[in-house]
Amino acid sequence: MKNFRLPSKRGAIMSNAFWKSAAPAIAGLILLVAALAFPLTPDPGRPQDPKSQIPPPKQEQKKEQEQFKIKAEVNLVTVPVTVRKPAGGFIKSLPKSAFLIQEDGEDQEVLTFEQEGVPTYIAIVLDISGSVRSEWGTIKYATRKFIENLKPEDKFALITFNIQTYLRMDWGNKMDKLEDVLASIYCKDNTNLWDTIYAVAKDVFKGVQEKKAMIIMTDGLDNNSAMSYKESLDAAVHSEAAIYVVSKTQAVRQAYIAAQQGQGLYTGIPEQEFVQADLALRKLSFETGGRVLYPNTFGQLDNIYAEVDEELRNQYVLGYLSTNTAKDGSYRRIDVRVNAPEAVISARPGYYAPTRK
Numbered sequence: 286m287k288n289f290r291l292p293s294k295r296g297a298i299m300s301n302a303f304w305k306s307a308a309p310a311i312a313g314l315i316l317l318v319a320a321l322a323f324p325l326t327p328d329p330g331r332p333q334d335p336k337s338q339i340p341p342p343k344q345e346q347k348k349e350q351e352q353f354k355i356k357a358e359v360n361l362v363t364v365p366v367t368v369r370k371p372a373g374g375f376i377k378s379l380p381k382s383a384f385l386i387q388e389d390g391e392d393q394e395v396l397t398f399e400q401e402g403v404p405t406y407i408a409i410v411l412d413i414s415g416s417v418r419s420e421w422g423t424i425k426y427a428t429r430k431f432i433e434n435l436k437p438e439d440k441f442a443l444i445t446f447n448i449q450t451y452l453r454m455d456w457g458n459k460m461d462k463l464e465d466v467l468a469s470i471y472c473k474d475n476t477n478l479w480d481t482i483y484a485v486a487k488d489v490f491k492g493v494q495e496k497k498a499m500i501i502m503t504d505g506l507d508n509n510s511a512m513s514y515k516e517s518l519d520a521a522v523h524s525e526a527a528i529y530v531v532s533k534t535q536a537v538r539q540a541y542i543a544a545q546q547g548q549g550l551y552t553g554i555p556e557q558e559f560v561q562a563d564l565a566l567r568k569l570s571f572e573t574g575g576r577v578l579y580p581n582t583f584g585q586l587d588n589i590y591a592e593v594d595e596e597l598r599n600q601y602v603l604g605y606l607s608t609n610t611a612k613d614g615s616y617r618r619i620d621v622r623v624n625a626p627e628a629v630i631s632a633r634p635g636y637y638a639p640t641r642k
Contacts, residue, residue, distance in 0.1 A: 287452035289484040360639055361397065362388075362607055365496060365527060365574060365600045366621050367631040375599040376625055377401065385622040388607055397604030404438040405496045405597055406456065408485050408526070412503035414447040418472035420582065424502060425467045427586030432460060434594060442489055446481040447474040448509050452489065478503055479510035479517040482569070486517070486524035496602060497526040498575070500593060502586070505532045505562045514565055518572065522616075523637050527575040529593050530566045531586065574633030607638070614640040 364386065368376040381398040409428060417424065432441055435458065443454040443466065453466050482501070490497055499521075510517075521528055563577075570577045576596075578589050609617065614637060621632045 287455075289450040289452065289481075289488060360606065361604050362393075362619075362636060363397070363496070363525070363602055363604045364619060364621060364632050365403075365602050366623075367596055367600050368623055368625065369629040369631070371627050371629060375595075376628055377599060379601065379623065379625060383624045384601070384603055385624075386603055386605060387620040387622075388605075388609065388617050390618075390620075391608055393605040393608060395603050395605055397602070399602040400600075402436065402598055403496050403600065403602050404436070404440075405498055406490070406493050407435070407439060407441045407497070407597075408444060408489055408499045409441055410444045410446065410481060410485060410499060410501040410503075412447070412476060412478070412501075413445045413470055413472045414476040414504075415473045416476070416504050416506075420584070421470070421472050423582075423584050424586060425470075427590055428502075429460075429463060429467065430587060431590035431594065432463060434591075444481065444485055444489065445470060446477055447472070448477055450477065450481045450484045456493075475509040476503070476507055477509040477511075478505075478507035479512050479514050482517040482528075483512045483520045486520040486526065490524045490526055497524070498593075498597060499524075499526045499528045499573075500531065500590075501528065502531045505530075505566055506558065507562070518569055521569060521573050522633075522635075524573075525633075525636060526573060527633065528570050528573040529575045530570050530577045531589050532563070532566050532577050532579060572634065574631065576631070609638070612639050612641045614638055 366384070368379065370376055377400070379400070381395055384395055384398075386393045386395060409432070411424065411428065413421070428443075435441060437458060440456045440458050441454070442452065442456050443463075445451050445453055453470075454462065478501075482499075485499060490499075507514075566577050569575075578592065580586060580589055603621070607617070616635055616637055618635045619633065621630055623630055
């Protein structure tokens with residue numbers, strides 16, 4: 286289990302442990318001693334003149350070309366798109382020619398096109414603060430059922446948070462440890478929601494190039510984070526993961542109103558905090574191409590998880606190489622349109638361009 290250590294405002298998530306910093310020097314010393322003891326000699330069977338080396342076979346050259354092509358397409362912009370009917374239900378089997386995508390008002394050529402069942406990396410992020418303790422049994426059951434229904438090619442990571450953020454299970458699709466992990470959790474303390482979103486976006490999704498999504502289950506109230514909402518939002522947009530928030534802010538707000546007439550869990554919290562929390566979660570999901578879902582109780586999680594799963598399975602994934610080749614880190618607006626009568630489109634509205642390394 287990994288306990289995330291939040292960075293300073295200008296730093297990155299890292300460890301300052303002695304052995305980590307000393308390892309390169311020690312390794313270098315070992316190599317120096319080995320070199321002095323066993324000097325390298327040329328292999329007589331290996332040509333030393335580069336001009337005399339035999340060129341690789343065509344199959345190997347083709348493999349190298351494919352690897353170069355993959356590297357050249359690192360800056361491919363991928364956009365998952367959900368297309369619905371006005372009355373509900375998904376519009377399926379649309380051809381690539383039905384889609385138009387623009388970046389900052391400029392038409393882009395759709396180079397890659399996938400639909401239905403694209404493998405996804407899904408980070409499941411569970412609030413384990415004291416406010417969800419009474420419903421933890423239901424949350425465990427629904428989470429386990431959701432993971433059981435993932436496709437074999439999908440991968441999941443399990444993260445929990447209260448005043449700290451823990452990576453309980455790293456990327457994989459095996460469930461042999463899931464039951465023990467969920468059973469070991471006890472709900473307590475306050476909530477560091479923004480810290481957790483920042484850590485998952487920066488650390489858990491680091492290096493993941495495939496389609497990705499984050500499902501956050503929370504009551505929506507942050508009262509313990511060091512990172513600001515803006516920092517967490519920026520990190521989430523940079524990660525390019527669609528964020529689905531299963532939020533009880535509306536149900537909690539009703540509990541708050543009831544608490545004014547007596548004693549309750551949310552007594553003493555200004556009502557405006559519920560409004561602000563809800564707006565923040567809505568913006569977070571919109572900017573990343575996800576949604577906020579509102580169960581009245583976490584007993585409805587089965588249906589909520591199934592709804593998210595169905596949406597992820599029925600998305601189109603468009604890919605294009607931006608006509609704007611500047612690596613300036615600027616934010617660029619994306620507009621997706623589809624040639625289908627009365628179609629309702631959902632996609633992330635933009636992304637941050639890469640920067641020069």
